[in-house]
Amino acid sequence: xRTPRAQKAMMLLILLFVAIANASNFLNVSTWNEVTxxxxxxxxxxxxxxxxxxxxxxxxxxxxxxxxxxLRSTNTxxxxxxxxxxxxxxxxxxxxxxxxxxxxxxxxxxxxxxxKSIWDIGSLLHPAWTMMAGNVGGENRSLDDIENYLRNxxxxxxxxxxxxxIVCASISCPNIRMEAFVPERIDExxxxxxxxxxxxxxxxxxxNKQTKTLTLSHIFLWYRHDFVSAAGSVxxxxxxxxxxxxxxxxxxxxxxxxxxEYNWDANGQPPCHCH
Numbered sequence: 008x009r010t011p012r013a014q015k016a017m018m019l020l021i022l023l024f025v026a027i028a029n030a031s032n033f034l035n036v037s038t039w040n041e042v043t044x045x046x047x048x049x050x051x052x053x054x055x056x057x058x059x060x061x062x063x064x065x066x067x068x069x070x071x072x073x074x075x076x077x078l079r080s081t082n083t084x085x086x087x088x089x090x091x092x093x094x095x096x097x098x099x100x101x102x103x104x105x106x107x108x109x110x111x112x113x114x115x116x117x118x119x120x121x122x123k124s125i126w127d128i129g130s131l132l133h134p135a136w137t138m139m140a141g142n143v144g145g146e147n148r149s150l151d152d153i154e155n156y157l158r159n160x161x162x163x164x165x166x167x168x169x170x171x172x173i174v175c176a177s178i179s180c181p182n183i184r185m186e187a188f189v190p191e192r193i194d195e196x197x198x199x200x201x202x203x204x205x206x207x208x209x210x211x212x213x214x215n216k217q218t219k220t221l222t223l224s225h226i227f228l229w230y231r232h233d234f235v236s237a238a239g240s241v242x243x244x245x246x247x248x249x250x251x252x253x254x255x256x257x258x259x260x261x262x263x264x265x266x267x268e269y270n271w272d273a274n275g276q277p278p279c280h281c282h
Contacts, residue, residue, distance in 0.1 A: 035081075036187035038074040039097055043185050053270060055209045058182040060275035066108045074101055075141060083144040088163040089190035092197070095143070095160075096188045099153045099173040102140040104183075106150070107176050110135070111277035119281035124271040125176045150175075158233065167233040167244065168197040170226050171204040178270040179210045179224065201248045210267055212245065214253050221262040225269045 042065055050059035065071050078098050086094065103125070110128040112119050122128060128135040136151045143153065157169045174183040181204040188196050204224070205212040213222040227234060227241050238244035241264075246254040 035074070035077040036093075036097060036189060038070040038077065039101065039187040041070045042068060042074065042101075043183070043187065047183055047185050052178050052274070053272065055178055055270065056207060057178055057210075057274055058185065060104060060107075060176070060183060060273075062104065062107050062111070062273075062275050063278040065104060066278045071101075071105075075105065078102075079142040079145065081144055087190065088160070089193045091160050091163060092157070092166065092169065093188040093190045093193045095153055095157050096169065096172045098141075098143045098148075099150060099157070100183055102143070102148075102153070103150060103174060103176045106135050106138070106140055107273060107275075107277050111279040112281055119279070121277045121279035121281075122273065124273055126271055158230075165233060165237075166197065167230065167237050168201050170230055170233065171200040172197055174274070176273055178272050178274050179267065180274065181211075181226075182207075183274070198248065201245075205245055205248050210270070212249060213267075214249075214256065214262075216256055219260055219262045220265060221257065222265045222267055225266045228266055 046061040046064040046068070047058050048061070050057065052059065078101065081094065083091070083094060106125065106128060107122070111121060113122050113127050114120075125135050129138050137149050139147050140150050140153075141148065154173060157173065158165050171181045172184070172188065174180045181200060184196065184200060204210075211224050214220075215222075221242070223241070223245075227245075231241060234241045234244040242257045242262075246257065
């Protein structure tokens, strides 16, 4: 029979093996790093600065297909908070891109043309958000499934910064990051994403001190409850991520809150080849 010491040693070895197995899953984000670094670049569309996605290039690169297989085969049980956010944010962004790649064309009255927006995919009752986007961790999931999980990642508490990290393939979305999210840097990366989003005066944040008007992305309206629950108000939430002078102004003044018109056009040219 095994001694208690031997049993304890065996248990430690098992835990170490599980930890190494889970950690190894994140070594495979090298393919996502390769894709984001190669096919996403700074640019401008419709007078809005953003990170433009080369959907055509991604659709042809085996590295992208490799990463989709990594998403499918990764065992997510036992993930830490940081691992959960890194993995599922990467999954959302990759599958949103794949949604455009898999449905790049639309046909109206027998005429084929590139989709203009992710809203052109699916139907009014069954839009892209609720369609099966891909297999993540062995389960078929929609984009809504992943987003809803990130907003309620039990047993962990939601981090509303996620709304600056997941990218819905549209111009007015936050910029897709040019690298993979990783557990060891996820906090730094999420804060950087929020700062970057709020630094964009055409789709993220604009403050007119003369008229006392604050203009924000509609994301801060649609998910207002998330930000208020975390910080008491939207203004309190964004304060650490904007210029200190602007944060002080918001603290000392009552402002009128408005929202940018949301541009749902795709954040890159869909790879449609009509025949």
